[in-house]
Amino acid sequence: MEEIKLSPAEKSKLKQKIKRTAEKLGANMVGFANVERWEEFKHTEPEFYPHTIWPWARTVIVLAVQIYPSMLETTPSVVYSELYNTTNRLLDEMSYLVANFLNREGFRAHFFPRDCYGDISVLVKKPEAAFSHVIAGLYAGLGTIGMNHTLLTPEFGPRVRLVSVITDAELTPDKMLEKDVCIKCQLCVKNCPVKAFTPRTDRVAADMDKHACALYHQQLKGEFRYPCGKCTAVCPIGQDKKKYGRQAVSDAGIEHVRNFGSKNAVENIK
Numbered sequence: 694m695e696e697i698k699l700s701p702a703e704k705s706k707l708k709q710k711i712k713r714t715a716e717k718l719g720a721n722m723v724g725f726a727n728v729e730r731w732e733e734f735k736h737t738e739p740e741f742y743p744h745t746i747w748p749w750a751r752t753v754i755v756l757a758v759q760i761y762p763s764m765l766e767t768t769p770s771v772v773y774s775e776l777y778n779t780t781n782r783l784l785d786e787m788s789y790l791v792a793n794f795l796n797r798e799g800f801r802a803h804f805f806p807r808d809c810y811g812d813i814s815v816l817v818k819k820p821e822a823a824f825s826h827v828i829a830g831l832y833a834g835l836g837t838i839g840m841n842h843t844l845l846t847p848e849f850g851p852r853v854r855l856v857s858v859i860t861d862a863e864l865t866p867d868k869m870l871e872k873d874v875c876i877k878c879q880l881c882v883k884n885c886p887v888k889a890f891t892p893r894t895d896r897v898a899a900d901m902d903k904h905a906c907a908l909y910h911q912q913l914k915g916e917f918r919y920p921c922g923k924c925t926a927v928c929p930i931g932q933d934k935k936k937y938g939r940q941a942v943s944d945a946g947i948e949h950v951r952n953f954g955s956k957n958a959v960e961n962i963k
């Protein structure tokens with residue numbers, strides 16, 4: 694298939710149209726990365742680059758939806774579990790439809806589903822996917838990677854879930870953030886129930902025991918109060934924390950919510 698060459702004015706118009714489409718579908722954030730950034734920054738092995746997998750890929754469009762702090766802070770609970778499932782459906786649908794829009798404009802496009810694993814038992818053995826939305830979000834200028842290994846955005850801190858649309862449309866990439874969004878307060882480190890993080894003094898600010906985190910998630914799944922996300926709930930970064938307040942649900946409220954809808958409801962995890 695012949696590549697469609699766009700003038701700078703056409704590129705800018707198409708970018709605006711994509712943003713508007715995604716926002717109408719519910720996206721809180723939209724960012725654009727050119728595939729060259731995977732080669733420039735090399736956070737992953739080449740087999741994970743979008744254009745290694747799909748040689749026609751030129752741009753990755755990353756969409757984010759917010760996680761409401763007032764629901765997340767009840768974690769582990771069925772309330773957060775339901776929110777998580779809802780965002781997952783929304784992300785996959787939104788990205789499907791944005792890819793569909795690009796198809797109708799004459800471009801190749803598809804989405805990489807928001808997670809892409811069969812079951813948590815698979816991640817206990819091998820905690821990674823064929824394509825990382827965190828890395829894509831970093832390259833698309835949505836945020837920077839925090840000590841808790843998630844993408845921290847100035848608007849919602851780490852309380853966003855991500856999905857990527859991969860296309861052969863050559864669009865102007867967004868600027869990556871220059872300033873580290875993470876303030877290294879270590880609240881994520883201190884509040885992790887399985888002590889998954891070990892702080893480091895170099896650029897990668899903490900090692901993460903992904904196996905311990907995945908094992909804990911397996912337990913929570915059996916109790917119908919999956920996932921955990923405590924390291925994202927406590928992060929003080931984000932305008933959302935200003936809007937909802939530092940703690941967005943009362944202690945009594947947390948206990949009440951945990952008493953319903955899942956097994957092992959109220960116990961030692963806070």
Ligand code: B12
Pocket residue numbers: 736737777806807808809810816820821822823824825826827828838839840841842843844845851852853854855856896897898899901903904906907910920921922923924925
């Ligand atoms: C496998 C997986 C897991 C595994 C492994 C987690 C991990 N961090 O790799 C387990 C089961 C432990 C897990 C747990 C959770 N997950 Co998960 N998970 C995934 C999945 C499916 C693949 C991730 C992957 O391939 N990892 C392997 C690669 C990317 O890791 P890596 O090469 O080691 O990259 C790391 C290094 O490069 C390092 N790094 C690079 N530069 C720097 C700089 C600094 C300063 C630091 C500290 C690190 C660092 O950080 C990168 C990310 O870990 C993605 C969805 C997807 N397809 O992207 C969701 C995803 C990463 N998970 C997500 C979430 C929210 C969670 C949870 C909070 C649970 C929840 N939903 O409430 C927890 C906690 C995660 C955490 N603290 O990292 C979100 C993250 C959103 C965000 N804002 O970043 C994702 C993107 C899902 C989504 N569609 O939104 N998850």
Ligand code: SF4
Pocket residue numbers: 839840841845874875876877878879880881882927928929930
């Ligand atoms: S809780 Fe603090 S250290 Fe952890 S990611 Fe957020 S800002 Fe960084």
Ligand code: SF4
Pocket residue numbers: 884885886887888889905906907909921922923924925
């Ligand atoms: S999701 Fe929970 S168990 Fe996993 S690293 Fe974050 S706080 Fe720890």
